[in-house]
Structures are given as structure tokens and as C-alpha cells.
Amino acid sequence: MPRHAPGPQQSGDVGLLRGTLDLFILKTLSWGPMHGLAVLQWIEAVSKQRLQIEEGALYPALHRMEEKGWLEAEWGHTEAGRRAKFYRLSTGGRRQLSAELARWNHYAEVAALILEAREGAT
Numbered sequence: 001m002p003r004h005a006p007g008p009q010q011s012g013d014v015g016l017l018r019g020t021l022d023l024f025i026l027k028t029l030s031w032g033p034m035h036g037l038a039v040l041q042w043i044e045a046v047s048k049q050r051l052q053i054e055e056g057a058l059y060p061a062l063h064r065m066e067e068k069g070w071l072e073a074e075w076g077h078t079e080a081g082r083r084a085k086f087y088r089l090s091t092g093g094r095r096q097l098s099a100e101l102a103r104w105n106h107y108a109e110v111a112a113l114i115l116e117a118r119e120g121a122t
Contacts, residue, residue, distance in 0.1 A: 021053065021061050023104060026070065026089065026097040035076070035084035036062055062087055070096045 028039050040058050043051060065071045070093035076086045089097065 019100075020104075021057060022065060023097070023100040025058075025061060025065065026093060026100060029071065029087055029089045029093070030097060033086045033088035035078055035086050037084070038078075039087070065093070068096075069093075 024043050025039060028034065028042050031042075034042065036055070036059055039062070040053055040055065043053060062071065062073075066073055066087070069090055071087045072090045072093075073085050073087045075083060078084050
């Protein structure tokens with residue numbers, strides 16, 4: 001399955017807003033530990049394949065979030081027996097998820113006000 005880089009829409013693919021990938025990763029890992037490919041597959045499945053993320057975008061984000069202390073990681077084996085790094089939310093990651101969800105919800109409310117406005121409304 002081809003992967004599309006986050007960016008402009010391509011044939012039904014939804015582009016990512018800046019910073020949204022971190023939120024999606026944090027939300028995905030709120031369900032429990034996963035290896036990188038499982039994170040990517042979960043996001044794609046939940047979005048009904050409307051959002052496809054390149055591994056080249058996912059893995060740097062996972063590493064950056066691990067460096068920030070939002071994720072903890074350990075090596076293990078996938079269901080297929082492949083060696084992989086499994087990520088889980090740290091306490092700081094749970095706090096960050098909460099903060100990011102609040103920020104996203106605020107943004108969505110403001111966007112809805114603007115997009116639903118009628119001419120002359122103030």
C-alpha cells in the first residue's frame with residue numbers, strides 16, 4: 001500500500017495540520033503499548049484509510065516524542081516474530097495528550113464559529 005506524506009490533499013487523502021501527528025500518536029498509544037508499524041496501521045484503520053502516514057514521518061515523530069519524555073520504549077517481538085521497538089505513554093505523555101486534546105478541541109470550536117458564520121455576523 002503506497003504511503004502519502006502529510007500535506008495537501010491527494011485523491012481523498014486528508015492532509016495533516018502541523019502538530020497533529022503527535023496528537024494522533026499520543027491518542028493511539030493511550031490504548032496501550034504498540035510498535036511503530038502498529039501505530040501507523042491503527043491510525044489508518046480508524047481514519048478508514050483517509051489518512052495515510054509515511055513511515056518517514058512516523059518514526060522521527062516517535063523518536064522526538066521519546067526524547068521529550070512523552071513516550072517510553074522497549075524492544076520486543078511483534079506477532080509475526082519480528083524484533084521491534086514498542087512505545088507506550090509515559091506520565092508526561094498522558095499529561096501532553098490531555099493538553100493537546102484541549103488545544104485541539106478549542107481550535108475546532110473556533111474553526112466551527114468561523115466556518116459557520118453568515119455574512120454580517122459579528
